Amino acid sequence: MGRPPIGKTAMTGAERVRRYRLKHSADKPVAKPATKPIAATYEAEIASLKAENANLKERLHATLDAKTTAQAAALTLLSRTQQEKLEAFKRAYTKQQDREYKNRVQHEVTERVVRWHAEYWTPTHQKYLDDAEAIYNRRKGIWESAIYKLIWSCLHPDSRESTTEKKLNEAFNAFNEKRAVLCKEVEVPKPKLASDMPRNWAEMQAARDKVRAGNRERAKRAAATRAARKS
Numbered sequence: 001m002g003r004p005p006i007g008k009t010a011m012t013g014a015e016r017v018r019r020y021r022l023k024h025s026a027d028k029p030v031a032k033p034a035t036k037p038i039a040a041t042y043e044a045e046i047a048s049l050k051a052e053n054a055n056l057k058e059r060l061h062a063t064l065d066a067k068t069t070a071q072a073a074a075l076t077l078l079s080r081t082q083q084e085k086l087e088a089f090k091r092a093y094t095k096q097q098d099r100e101y102k103n104r105v106q107h108e109v110t111e112r113v114v115r116w117h118a119e120y121w122t123p124t125h126q127k128y129l130d131d132a133e134a135i136y137n138r139r140k141g142i143w144e145s146a147i148y149k150l151i152w153s154c155l156h157p158d159s160r161e162s163t164t165e166k167k168l169n170e171a172f173n174a175f176n177e178k179r180a181v182l183c184k185e186v187e188v189p190k191p192k193l194a195s196d197m198p199r200n201w202a203e204m205q206a207a208r209d210k211v212r213a214g215n216r217e218r219a220k221r222a223a224a225t226r227a228a229r230k231s
Contacts, residue, residue, distance in 0.1 A: 142181050147174045 153159050154171040180188050198204040
């Protein structure tokens with residue numbers, strides 16, 4: 001249990017704080033609030049920084065000018081021969097730097113090209129050659145060597161004048177037999193009879209039903225046309 005209140009009712013926390021402040025701040029001056037705005041403080045700092053930056057720039061330019069002046073003065077102290085030797089040395093040094101740079105670039109390019117050949121070109125090209133070799137080995141040909149020589153002898157300018165009629169007929173027949181192989185499908189299509197002819201009883205029945213359905217459809221259209229004309 002705490003100490004009982006002195007008065008009839010106990011003081012609240014706010015009253016206790018107010019009495020404490022009145023007791024301890026009666027003899028102290030009241031602090032005045034700051035009247036200087038924050039923006040003015042920032043503007044002063046920014047102006048100070050700008051002035052310091054300008055000062056640093058002036059000092060930097062003065063240092064560079066002094067260095068350039070010192071270099072120019074040092075050059076004036078050299079004789080003409082020494083100045084020519086210095087210029088020649090500068091040109092030789094520049095050429096050497098350019099040559100080293102070009103060599104490095106050429107070396108890097110060569111390495112990349114070699115790596116590209118090793119990683120991409122060589123495997124791809126080798127696969128292409130292997131596929132071509134496999135296709136070349138699997139070829140069947142369309143003529144025998146004797147028929148090719150027969151046609152070749154009939155077409156050759158040195159022997160075609162002495163070619164007999166029999167050889168010409170044999171060469172023509174052999175060449176004409178391979179027309180479907182030598183020409184494109186669009187130019188020489190395969191016969192329709194071979195593809196449309198039924199191969200079994202089911203295909204024959206389906207073809208007959210298709211023809212009958214077409215006949216019935218044409219008969220309906222004809223009847224409708226006649227009825228329209230009569231009306």
